[in-house]
Amino acid sequence: MNDVKRFDSSEGNVWKYVFDFGDAIAEAVLYKYESFNKLTVLCVSVQSGCPVGCKFCGTGNKFIRNLTSDEIVKQVHYCLHDMNIEDVNTASERFQIMFMSMGEPMLNMDALRGAIIELNTHFRNAELLVSTMMPKNPKSLHTFLGLSQYIHKIGLQFSIHEANDERRNKLIPYEPKYSLREIRDYGIIWNHTTNRPVYINYCISEDNHSDEDINRLMDLFSPRVFNITLSVICSSDETMKDAGFRNLETIKKVSDKFLENGYNVRTFNPAGQDDIGGGCGQLWYVQEWLRREGKK
Ligand code: SF4
Structure with missing residues (x-):
């Protein structure tokens, strides 16, 4: 690893880490609630850049390469060591490692599988x-199903x-990817x-x-199988806080409707992400690195 930079939120509860692996970059974001x-x-990256190209995402449809298992695991150890919380596995009431910062897990399943096995061995209590x-990748889905049976700490969010x-x-x-019905069907099998x-992650937009x-x-x-997570999509020209306030009423209304049913x-609470660009649409440092390296 060539270099790691850390960006601290002004509220003192979120830290973003940018890992420079020489030929690739990765980001991880650590939250204290x-x-x-x-x-x-702790949200970690599974790819450098991302080929999926979601319209709201700051990776800007630029894919550099898959990260290795070792590079995924390193993000976790580095952040915990930096904050002096290597005992978080036993000290914290809840410790979650989320594979959702940069990259699409189903497009790098081999490396992710290795990383999950290693992290589960090291951090027995961590939710993974x-x-x-849901890009179309039957082999990844099959591997993930087997792994989820074997490691009970694994969670799935669409x-x-x-x-x-x-x-x-x-x-x-991104194509090919699964339709909503196919996603539902896999969710039922997984459940x-x-x-x-x-979990269904639904970002509220206009x-x-x-x-x-x-x-x-x-x-x-169906609520028998699926839980709902609501959050905000913020476009690259606004902050998470603005997007959150803009959508607060709406989120409450939508939330009530699901609850009633x-x-x-x-x-999702985006607290503290603003000033460090921790949100999905705000991967400013990735974009800066891509420009500097002439990859954009
Ligand atoms: S939101 Fe996630 S899957 Fe979509 S382009 Fe960004 S990193 Fe890739």
Whole structure:
């Protein structure tokens, strides 16, 4: 590893790390909720750049290369060591490692599998959460299902963000990818196999939360299998806080509707991300690095 930079949020609860591997770059974001002993969340990258090209994402549809298992695991050890919280596995009430910072897990399953096995061995209590846009990759899905049976700490989250395939294809242009129905079907299989709920991550934007949209989502994703996570999409010209305030009322309305219909709902708290560009659409340092290296 050539170099690591750290950016601290002004609120003192979020830290972003930028890892320079020479020919590739990765980002990890560490969150402290109340205290590290209460809830520690660490989002790590699985790829450098990303080929999926989501419209709101700061990776800018630029893919450098897959990260190795070792490079994924290193992000975790480095951040914990830097904050002097290597005992977080036993000291914290909850410790979550999320594979969702940069890159699409289902497009780098071999390396991710190795990283998950190693992290589970080292941090027995850590929840290991995989968040995916669901590119079409049957081999990865099969591997992931087997791994999830064997390691009970693995969680699955689908990033959905639109209630119909036509609009979702515009927001997430990568092809081939699974349709919403196919995603639902895999979620049901995963739930029946592991006995654990599947999370639907839905970022509220201007035009994806009409009654029709919410009803369609509820028709597709049963509360017996799926929990809902609501968050905000912020475009590159606004901060998470602005996007959050803009959408606060809306998120509450959407959340109430799901709750009334028996769903388990949580709202993602983006606190502290603003001044360090920790949000998905705000990977400023990646873009800067790409420009500097002449890759953009
Ligand atoms: S949001 Fe995630 S999957 Fe989409 S382009 Fe960005 S890193 Fe890739």
